[in-house]
Amino acid sequence: MSETEHIIKLKGINKTFTRGKERLEVLSDLDLNIPKGAFEALMGPSGSGKTTLLNLIAGLDRPTKGSLEVAGQDISKLSDGQLSKWRSSHIGFIFQHFNLIPVLTAQENVELPLLLTKLPAAERKTRAATALRVVGLEDRMDHRPNQLSGGQEQRVGVARAIVHDPTIIVADEPTGELDRQSADEILGLLEKLNKEFDKTILMVTHDPAAAERATLIRKLDKGQLA
């Protein structure tokens, strides 16, 4: 596979946090290339830097050192405002705790990323409905998060992550709060998004069964890929 086909290219990445007087190097001299259309799992012990790496790739954080090219853009050079806009069009987030807005219905939660686009209201609504249909929740559109099960909440989270047709989906422990059956349903959805919709997915997980569903498992330990 040639280098130009990689949608995520990290070279010499360092990430250091400062807590008081202490400097903590979470990622050190890390290189990583992920091809377009991949479904990769990132595993490792707590504190190994998985979420930090995910945050860097998703443009939520900046590296201390190194180059970071995602979806054809060197995102380390973007301003905060540019980075927000870049995230809104290229990244779909799936969180461990679902992170739905409790006062919004499932459809409104899914519509959230589209509020940042210039789409008319009717089109936003249609797209949100389509995304909910993809995750099998077309009959729960008007339900609030507290009227849904954990698995359904996460499916709304998945719909929210895909509604704006992002280039990359990042999932941080997407099954961490779910029972086995619900977790399997979510992983099935991620597989479907990867295979049928050609989405590049990067998933952080502690769960070996979840990682098995990915096409590649990468292991991170003490800030470096094993």
Add this chain to the structure above:
Amino acid sequence: MTLGSLAIKNVNRNRLRTVLTVLGVAVAVLSFVMLRTVLDAWNSAAEYAAQDRLATWHKVTFVMPLPKRYVDVVRAVPGVKKATYLNWFGAKHPTRDSEFFANMAVDTETFFDVYTDMVVPPEQLAAWKADRQGAIIGKNLAKQFGWNVGDEVTLTGTIYTGDWKFRIRGIYTASRRSVDQAQFLFHWDYMNESLPEGWRDKIGWITSNIEHESKGPEISAAIDKKFDDRDIQVQTMSERALNSQFVGAASAILTALDVVSIVILAIMMLILGNTIAMGVRERTREYGVLLALGFQPGHIVRFIIGESMFIGFLGGLTGLALSYPIVQQGLGRFLEENMGSWFPYFRIPVPVAVAAVVLAIGLALFAALIPAWRASKLDAVDALRRLG
């Protein structure tokens, strides 16, 4: 859904807290409206008093009488169109003596020519003039004591002692908001003829209409000058100047009310600020999610300020909705009917109502500034780590 509706939907998040906050703001708005209406009502007696009407009284004090013949001298002063005279009678209701109302002996022929802002139906005016014991009363007084045209009433004199019998012949209304609609007016002759010889032909003060209000000071001076070499000198000033002096005497109270109304606004802001700050703290993680999705700090600021302004708007409207029945219909009616001399017109001024809502919204914006600014400084990664 729009960005604006997203901000407003947050109001629904903790309904009890929102309702309590809205009620807190509403009570503050109600208090503000009440105080401002008191101030306005107090000042309106001066603000809306006639400028083309002069009052002339004893130079030493208002309570010392003038000779009745002074009226003719005043009528002859250039610029004076008409003049009338009256006496403060000071009688009380025989059984409800704690309920104050102004009662005066007036010249039936000229009184309503000078006090053109007191309106009496012509047939009632004619009946009053024809009946020596007739009385005309204000509509608020009629309501206060349940008096109607044709009723016979007795007042108990305090200055002019004894029981005084009257027949209600008419009810006047006001065409100017400074007019006390709780007065009791009867024939000066009836009072004068009932007095002992030495008390007769004395009047309390003279009221005159002048050609133009701009000539008030010079005509006042001309009237005063006419009596400079007499035993009893007079003092003349416009009705508005007189009322302004009265209002000025109460300036300390008015200033205190002003200060209290500002303190109330500050309390309203603290109530709102506290609610918004709590909401922002609880939603830190949600703001992290929004930032992750691509929303910018400016969006977060607008959500918070929009939510606060909406609560302020709801509180302002609720406060106003409470103010009209409580302040205008309840307190206002009571004051106009029972303290009409002090508060002849006690209504919520439109500018006060508008200001109350605008201030509630404006202060809500101000109260949200610090929580919004702090939320705009959130880092998405840190915010997402927060619990709750």
